[in-house]
Amino acid sequence: MKEGVATMTDTISIPGAEVTLYRDAPLFEGQRTAAMGGFACETPELGARVIREAMTALKAEGFGAVLGPMDGNTWAKHRLVVESDGRAPFLMEPHNPPHYVDAFEQSGLKIVSRYLSAVRPAEALHSDTLPLPGLRLRTLDLSRAEAELTRIHAVSLEAFASNTFYQPIVLEDFLASYRPILPMIDPELVLLAEDEAGALKGFLFAAPDFAEGAKPKTVILKTYASRAKGGGSMLAGAFYARAKAKGFTEVINALMHESNLSATHSGNQGSRIFRRYALWGGLL
Numbered sequence: 583m584k585e586g587v588a589t590m591t592d593t594i595s596i597p598g599a600e601v602t603l604y605r606d607a608p609l610f611e612g613q614r615t616a617a618m619g620g621f622a623c624e625t626p627e628l629g630a631r632v633i634r635e636a637m638t639a640l641k642a643e644g645f646g647a648v649l650g651p652m653d654g655n656t657w658a659k660h661r662l663v664v665e666s667d668g669r670a671p672f673l674m675e676p677h678n679p680p681h682y683v684d685a686f687e688q689s690g691l692k693i694v695s696r697y698l699s700a701v702r703p704a705e706a707l708h709s710d711t712l713p714l715p716g717l718r719l720r721t722l723d724l725s726r727a728e729a730e731l732t733r734i735h736a737v738s739l740e741a742f743a744s745n746t747f748y749q750p751i752v753l754e755d756f757l758a759s760y761r762p763i764l765p766m767i768d769p770e771l772v773l774l775a776e777d778e779a780g781a782l783k784g785f786l787f788a789a790p791d792f793a794e795g796a797k798p799k800t801v802i803l804k805t806y807a808s809r810a811k812g813g814g815s816m817l818a819g820a821f822y823a824r825a826k827a828k829g830f831t832e833v834i835n836a837l838m839h840e841s842n843l844s845a846t847h848s849g850n851q852g853s854r855i856f857r858r859y860a861l862w863g864g865l866l
Contacts (some may be wrong), residue, residue, distance in 0.1 A: 590604070590605050590606055591603060591604050591605070591654075593620065594632060594635055594636045594639065595632070596628065596631060596632050596635065597628075598623060598624040598625065598628040599622065599623035599624065599625075599628040599629050599631065599632040599685075600620065600621070600622055600623075600632060601618045601619070601620060601621045601622075601632050601633060601636050601650070601651075602618070602619050602620030602621075602653070603616055603617075603618060603636055603639070603640065604616060604617040604618070604619055604652070604653065604654040604655075605643075605645075606654065606655075607649055607652065607654060607655060607749070608649065608655055608656065608747040608748065608749040609647075610647040610648070610649055610694065610747070610863050610865075611646075611647055611865060613645070613646030613647035613865060613866075614644065614645050614646050614647070615645065615646070615647040615648065615649060616640045616645045616647075616648050616649075617648070617649045617650060617652040617653070617654055617655070617660075618633065618636055618648055618649070618650030618651060618652065619650065619651050619652050619653035619654060619658070619659065619660070620651075620653060621633075621650065621651040621682065621685075623681070623682065623685050625681065625685075626681045626684035626685040626687075626688055627685075627688070628685075629681070629682060629684075629685025629686070629688075629689070630684075630685045630686075630688035630689040630690075633650070633685065633686065633689035633691070634689055634690065636648070637689075637864075637866055640866060641866040645866055646865060646866055647863065647864065647865050647866060648691070648863060648864060648866060649694070649747065649861060649862070649863040650686070650691070650861070650862055650863070651682075651686070651861075651862075652861065655747075655749040655751065656745070656746075656747050656748065656749065657749075657751045657755070657756070657759065658759075659676060660676075660861060661676060661695075661697055661859040661860060661861045662676070662678050662682055662683050662686065662859060662860060662861075663676065663677055663678055663683075663857060663858070663859055664683050664858050664859060664860045665857065665858035666856065666857050666858075667856045667857070669701075669856045669857070670793065670794075671793060672699075672791045672793050672800070672802055672834055672836065673766075673789065673790075673791050673792050673793045673802060674763070674789075674802070674804075674836075675699070675793075675836070675837070675857075676859070683860075686862045689862075690864065691862040691863060691864040692862060692863065692864060693860045693861070693862055694861060694862060694863035694864075695746050695747065695839065695860070695861040695863075696839070696840045696858065696859070696860050696861075697837055697838060697839050697840060697858070697859040697860070697861075698837075698838055698840055698855050698857065698858050698859070699834060699835065699836050699837055699838070699855070699856060699857040699859075700834070700835045700838075700853035700854055700855045700856065701800075701832050701833065701834050701835070701853060701854055701856055702832070702833055702835070702852055702853040702854065703831065703832060703833075704801065704822065704825045704826045704830040704831055704832055704833050705822065705826060706819070706822050706823045706826055707818060707819050707822045707823075714810060714812050714813060714816055716777055716778050717775050717776070717777060717783060717810060717813060717816065718775070718776055718778075719773050719774065719775055719816070719817070719820055720773070720774050720776065721769050721770050721772060721773060721774070722767070722769040722772035722773075722774065723769070724764070724767065724769045727764055728757060730774070731756065731757055731760055732753060732757070733774075733782045734774075734782070734785050734787070735751075735753050735756045735757075736782070737782055737783075737784065737785060737807055737809060738756070738807060739751075740809065741807030741808065741809065742807065745839065746839055746841075747861075763789065766789055766790070766792055767789055768789065768790060768828075770824060770828065771788040771789065771790070771801060771821070771824065771825070771828075772785070772786065772787050772788065773785065773786040773817050773820055773821055773824075775808065775810065775813050775816065775817055777810075783808060783809045783810045783813055784806070784807060784808030784809060784810060784813040784814065784816075784817055785806065785807060785808075785817070786803070786805075786806035786817040786818065786820075786821050787804045787805050787806065788801055788802060788803045788804060788821060788825070788833075789801070789802050789804060790802070790830075791834065798830075799829075799830060799831045799832060800830065800831070800832040800833070800834060801825050801828075801830045801832075801833055801834070802833075802834045802836050803818075803821065803833055803834065803835050803836060804836055804837075806818060806821075835853055837859070
């Protein structure tokens with residue numbers, strides 16, 4: 583590291599608490615923003631103290647705002663559980679001790695984004711939407727997993743660009759985030775929508791909830807996106823029918839921003855919210 587130049591990440595520690603600073607983060611309120619991730623604390627007081635120390639250090643560097651907890655951006659680990667009905671955590675779900683929430687509340691930061699997870703029976707959806715002409719569905723080809731994920735990455739960058747605190751992710755980081763879970767993927771639960779020329783117009787990514795054991799009865803609908811109007815509904819309808827046929831009894835609509843269309847659809851489908859999450863932020 584050059585003298586006087588901060589690394590992109592480093593950790594601030596005090597006895598009983600620590601936080602990692604990420605200096606390439608999504609903008610908040612138009613300000614130069616850093617993210618605070620890798621958070622851990624033994625007590626709320628110690629957690630709040632290390633957050634405030636991190637904020638002081640970042641302000642001295644010229645940053646104008648912070649977000650947290652967030653390991654750099656929303657493609658990585660971020661947010662805390664703030665409400666739960668006691669349901670066991672599902673695969674890949676963030677979880678935390680309740681006092682982490684108290685630490686952020688005591689730090690002076692405010693909640694700037696809220697999320698939820700909901701569950702519903704794995705029953706086929708009723709829809710009056712007709713199949714889209716010129717669009718066909720197929721399942722993921724695991725023998726060409728990285729090529730398939732490369733195409734999904736391109737659609738993701740376009741489809742999620744308007745999401746809260748969106749920041750693009752380079753292809754290699756995107757692939758690296760999916761490689762560890764490829765062995766757990768059931769390709770029949772990952773759907774791709776292509777036009778007549780073979781161009782990818784949408785995708786739906788789901789995975790069995792192996793947190794339940796080797797033979798889960800729950801499947802996690804992680805994300806779906808479409809470049810074609812009505813493509814999302816087409817993908818979701820096909821997925822629910824497939825999940826039911828494969829013997830799953832429940833579907834988790836996972837980690838949705840509360841203002842996203844997917845959360846609205848989930849509520850309209852009679853899903854029950856079982857977990858809420860939050861992300862904090864503030865100006866320095």
